[in-house]
Structure formats: C-alpha cells, structure tokens
Amino acid sequence: MAKRYTRIDSVTFEGYRVYKDETFELEKTREEDLHIIVGKMGTGKTTFLNGISYLLYNRELTKSEVDGKPIHYTGIFEEGISRVPMSIRMTVSRGLNQWILERKVWLKKVGDSVAYTDPKVSVKTPDEMEEDFTQWLDNFIPQKVSHFFFFDGEALEKYFTQDKREDVQTTIKDLLRYDRLKKLYEDLTAYINEQTGRISIKDNKLAQLYRQLEDYDREVHEHIERKSEIRVELSSLNKKLKEYKEIANSTYDLSLKMKEKELKEEELNQKMKMWKEKLSQWNIAGVKLYILALAKPYMKDMQKKIEERESADAVIPGLSDFIRYAIDKGRCPICQRDLSAEEINNLKVRLKDIATADATQILYGIFQRSYGRATRLLEDRDSILLLGKEVAELEEDIENLKRQKAKLAKDIKRHLPEEVNKVMKEIPRINQQIEKLIEEREQIDKRINELKTRIQRIKNAINKNESRVRDIDMVRKKLTHALALREDLEKLMNRIMSDSTRELSQRATYWFRKMMWKENAFKEVKITDDFEVQVLDDKGANVIGSLSGGENQILALAYTLALHDVMHLESPVIIDRPTANISGDSTEFVMNVLADISKERQIILLLNDKDWEQVRKYVENRASTIWVLEHDDATSSTVAKKVA
Amino acid sequence: MADQAYKVLEALREGWDNESRRYALSELVRIWFEETYISSHKAKSIIDKYVTRLVKEEGGI
Numbered sequence: 001m002a003k004r005y006t007r008i009d010s011v012t013f014e015g016y017r018v019y020k021d022e023t024f025e026l027e028k029t030r031e032e033d034l035h036i037i038v039g040k041m042g043t044g045k046t047t048f049l050n051g052i053s054y055l056l057y058n059r060e061l062t063k064s065e066v067d068g069k070p071i072h073y074t075g076i077f078e079e080g081i082s083r084v085p086m087s088i089r090m091t092v093s094r095g096l097n098q099w100i101l102e103r104k105v106w107l108k109k110v111g112d113s114v115a116y117t118d119p120k121v122s123v124k125t126p127d128e129m130e131e132d133f134t135q136w137l138d139n140f141i142p143q144k145v146s147h148f149f150f151f152d153g154e155a156l157e158k159y160f161t162q163d164k165r166e167d168v169q170t171t172i173k174d175l176l177r178y179d180r181l182k183k184l185y186e187d188l189t190a191y192i193n194e195q196t197g198r199i200s201i202k203d204n205k206l207a208q209l210y211r212q213l214e215d216y217d218r219e220v221h222e223h224i225e226r227k228s229e230i231r232v233e234l235s236s237l238n239k240k241l242k243e244y245k246e247i248a249n250s251t252y253d254l255s256l257k258m259k260e261k262e263l264k265e266e267e268l269n270q271k272m273k274m275w276k277e278k279l280s281q282w283n284i285a286g287v288k289l290y291i292l293a294l295a296k297p298y299m300k301d302m303q304k305k306i307e308e309r310e311s312a313d314a315v316i317p318g319l320s321d322f323i324r325y326a327i328d329k330g331r332c333p334i335c336q337r338d339l340s341a342e343e344i345n346n347l348k349v350r351l352k353d354i355a356t357a358d359a360t361q362i363l364y365g366i367f368q369r370s371y372g373r374a375t376r377l378l379e380d381r382d383s384i385l386l387l388g389k390e391v392a393e394l395e396e397d398i399e400n401l402k403r404q405k406a407k408l409a410k411d412i413k414r415h416l417p418e419e420v421n422k423v424m425k426e427i428p429r430i431n432q433q434i435e436k437l438i439e440e441r442e443q444i445d446k447r448i449n450e451l452k453t454r455i456q457r458i459k460n461a462i463n464k465n466e467s468r469v470r471d472i473d474m475v476r477k478k479l480t481h482a483l484a485l486r487e488d489l490e491k492l493m494n495r496i497m498s499d500s501t502r503e504l505s506q507r508a509t510y511w512f513r514k515m516m517w518k519e520n521a522f523k524e525v526k527i528t529d530d531f532e533v534q535v536l537d538d539k540g541a542n543v544i545g546s547l548s549g550g551e552n553q554i555l556a557l558a559y560t561l562a563l564h565d566v567m568h569l570e571s572p573v574i575i576d577r578p579t580a581n582i583s584g585d586s587t588e589f590v591m592n593v594l595a596d597i598s599k600e601r602q603i604i605l606l607l608n609d610k611d612w613e614q615v616r617k618y619v620e621n622r623a624s625t626i627w628v629l630e631h632d633d634a635t636s637s638t639v640a641k642k643v644a
Numbered sequence: 645m646a647d648q649a650y651k652v653l654e655a656l657r658e659g660w661d662n663e664s665r666r667y668a669l670s671e672l673v674r675i676w677f678e679e680t681y682i683s684s685h686k687a688k689s690i691i692d693k694y695v696t697r698l699v700k701e702e703g704g705i
Contacts, residue, residue: 135680181673181676187688188672191687191695194688481695481698485669489673
C-alpha cells in the first residue's frame, strides 16, 4: 500500500507576473509523483516557486516584490476594465481530504498606477468549510522550514556556512518540535520552583511561628520578672512611706496637741479675764454694799430728815469727813484706788452739796436705788464666793497648761525640722513612684494578657502547620519526582539532538554516496553536535573544503534529504534547478534518487531547457506530468503546456 | 508535521531505567506535543497529576 502523504493537486496563477491565467494540474499518473516544469529563462519557471511562496507566506522567495507587493501580469487590465483580481489558487490533498487555498488581491487602475487591496487568504474544504489558514499551514509547511521544501539548487550551499549553521540547528529543533519539549522543560521548572517555594514557605512559616512564640515567651518572662521587681520596689516604697507617714503624723500630732493647749490657754485666759472683771465689779459692788451697810440705819430717819430739810451731813454723820478724806488723799477710802483730778473736783462739788437739804434728797434717791441693787448683789453672794474660788482654780489650770506646753515644745524640738521637711517632700515623690509602678504593673498585666492570647493563637497555628508536615513531605516527594522528570527530560532532549545529528549523518552519508559518481572517494558525511557539516575521506580527514561546486550541490541536496528523513517530513518538495552545477554521471544519480523519493512524496522540479536536455533521458519516463513553459508574444504571457 | 512527538516517544521507548517515570514523561511529552497551547495553570495541574501518581506508585501516600 502506497504511503499517504500531502500533495499539491493543482496550482492556478491568475494575473500573476507572466501568468495571465494558467493552471498546472499535477495529477499522479505513475508510481512516481514526480512533476517537471521546463522553461527557458524568463518564462516563469522561478515564478512558479515564487507564486506558491506568495500564496503560502505572503512573500516571494526571490523578494522581487515592488513596494512589498507582488508584480502582476502586465496585461492584466483589458480595455474597458479597471478592476481585476490577481490570485493564486492551489488545491492540496491528503488521502480523501482536500483543501483549496487562495490568496487574492484586487487591483484597480488609477491613472498610470495600480492600487492594491489587502490580500485575502483562505483555506476551504471543497464544501466551502473555511479553516484557520495559519493553523492549517502549520501542519503543512510552516514558513520557518519552508526553505527545506522550496529551494534553489544553486543556493543550497548556504547550509554549510557558519552563520547558517545555527539556523539549521534551530530549524531542526523546530522540526523536532523541540520548542514543545522546551516548553515542557520550562513548565516543569516552573512547577519545581513553585513546589520549592511552597516547602520553603511552609518551613519558613513554621520557623517564623516558633521564633515568634519564643519571642513572646521571652517577653512574657521579662514582664513577669519586672512584675516581681515592681512588687519588691512597691513593698519597699510602701514601707518607707509608712515610716515617713509615721514621722509626719507624730510631728503633726504634737503640733496639734500644742495648738490645742494654746487654744485652751487662750480660752482660760479669756475666762480669767472675764471672771476677774466680774470679780472687780463685785468688789465695787462690795464697796457700795459697805456704804449701804453704813447708810441702812439711817434710812428710816432719812425720810423724816428730808421732810425736815436737814443736811446730808446731818443724815449721815461722817460722810463729809469721808469725802474730805478722799479729796485730801486723792484715793478711795474703801478700795484705795487713786482718784483722777476730775473725780476729785466732782467730790469737791459734792462736798458743798452735802451741806444742803437737796443733797440729802438726792442721796436718799441714790441710797434707794443702790439698795435695790445691793439686795440683788447680796443674793449673788455665794456666786461671788464660788467665782473667787474658781478663779483660783483657773489660775492653777493655766499654770499646768504652761508646764505642758513647755514639755510639748521640748518634744517638737526633738524632731529635726530638716528631717520632717525631707519626709514631707519624699512622701509625694514616693506616692508618685508607687502610682507609676502600679500603672506599669497594670500595663504589664495588659501586655501579658495580650501576649497570652497571641501565644495561644500561634500555638494553634503551629498545631495547624505541624499537621501539615505530612503535606510538606508530600510536596518534597513530588519535588523529587519532578526533578527526576526534568532530569530525564533534559537527558531526552540531549539524546534527541544527538540522535538527530547521528541519524542525520547516517542519512546524509547515504544520499551523498548514492548521488556521487566518485562513490568510494568519500567515506562519510558527518554532522557534528553543533551542526557543522563535515565530509570525511577514508582516512577520516575532513575534505569539505576541497569539494567542487557540483559536489557541494550534491552534498547540500543529500543534507536536505537527510533532514527530511530524520524529521520524517513528507510534504511536497519543489526544487529549482537541482542539477545546476552537477555534471557527468552524478546528474543521473541525482535524478534517479529524486525519482525514487517521489514514490513516497511529491517532487516538483523546475528546470531550464539545458537542464532538461541533460536529465530528460533519466526521468522522462518516470515523471507523472511534464510541463513546458512558452512565451506567448501576442499576450506577453507564459503558456504552460502539458507535454506528458 | 505535528507528529514529531513520535521521534521523542521513540527515544523514550528504551534506555529509561524507571518505568513509572518513563511512562509519566512520555505522557507529558505526548500532551505537550498534542496541545497547541498549554497555559501555565494547566501545565502545573497536568504535571502535578503525573508527579502525584509517581508519588503514589512509590507508596508515598
């Protein structure tokens, strides 16, 4: 059973370069899916390749676009028509599946120039089901590998230049879908990094929790120590305060007692004064009483004497003498008080009056009034006596008090004022300290409570985290496997590349030797790990530098075919002048090889007439279709004729 | 051209000492070749699935 591969069924160029409207039907009529297009220079041979490249990649291989736009067929605008399409259409199939690809641009004539619309590209199934072009192309021939499928035989040597080596390496990686492996490698690395991060986060978190717990425990311990210090300090301060207060109180008590004594003394003195005054008054009353006692025997007669208008002296014998005595001595004959000059003058006046009857009348009045008072005073006589006694007692009390005061003063003096001052100053300071300490203790208690809550919370978190240790173990195990997988993948990637170069070397040697007429001259084509191409002779020496142009072209072709083999590529290959520099027997070998390959994939060869002349005999009977391009002078276009 | 995984899987067929890991890796390679776009989230989830399976096979759970 024939191998299934993707092939180009037909290509149609409309209004493109030299093609007015040409279709190449590339049906497979033989075992070989080989197609040959022959044309002289300028007939559109390379245009075929450019057209397909333009259709697929929106760029021509030989970059001959004008201002980035493909050159249209010069006679595209027929008379009277100003808007025409330029399109390339290709039918591609794989087994029973078929797709129609088209890139179309509308052209409009504007004066002498032509305006292009944006190219419209599409890929459709025969029943008009549209597919995503880029995706479709990715499965057909992606642009990055297109130079392995559409190439100019003469330019194949470029693969061996140093700067192209990396391109080849990249291309091989692309073909191997190395990017996929690389992506997997990167994704695995990202996974590994994340798992590593998880472990370290968990480890760190737990360590952090333990650290925090330790910090909090230490803080609590410090606070408790401080509290105990505070307790000692408070106790000492309170003791001191008590002592100081005692000192202050005792001093205060003494002062208070002294004050009391002083008040008492004052009170007693006051009382004494009052009582003495009273006593003095009573003494005066006593004098009056004496006078009354003197006058009493005369009171009865006095009424009579007054009626008889007798003189006072007659009434009270001796009264005048009594007054005279007072005047002479200047002193009261009863109380012995010194009399003032004014009193003495008054007495002198009275002395004159006594001699009159009026004076007796007045005196009687006085006696009468005085008698009433004296009677009352006599009634108070016991009180007076008691008062006298009390005054004596009071005097004794005051004396006692004075003695007590002296003793107190002595006691107060015993406490030095500096000490008292110091104590009085210290007390508020100590109080302040105590308050501060109590506040500190309260703050500490508050903080301890807060810390205890936090400690509990951390302990819970630790428990929770520790219960996840199994989880961490799992992550660690996963990480180990992920690392092993990545290592395996790396090994695999290296192995694939090294397998590729080894296989590439084997296949390149195979094709090279198959196409070279000097079959035995070269032992091996070797592709090194960094994709350097070497040609080794039977002695193992690299002789690539001494290869002829034809040999180089064969080598390049062998290398390209080897690449196809290694990559299992099966897309159509279009080669422009594969034997351009090749001569002699090699031409036959090359063409035979290409014809042989075409049994398993489609090969389209573009040849000029000289090439064709040279190779015709080898492939004419093996090609499915053969086309000859001819220039039509009438239309200035190329006409493609299928000759076989 | 999308079937280049073949080559990789071919390479994986021999010379890999750990059978479970070889299977996991070939599955990952296959998926990575098949999927046009694998988001980092999805990648993580798929890798985790196979890695977890490896842990289980090892008797880790």
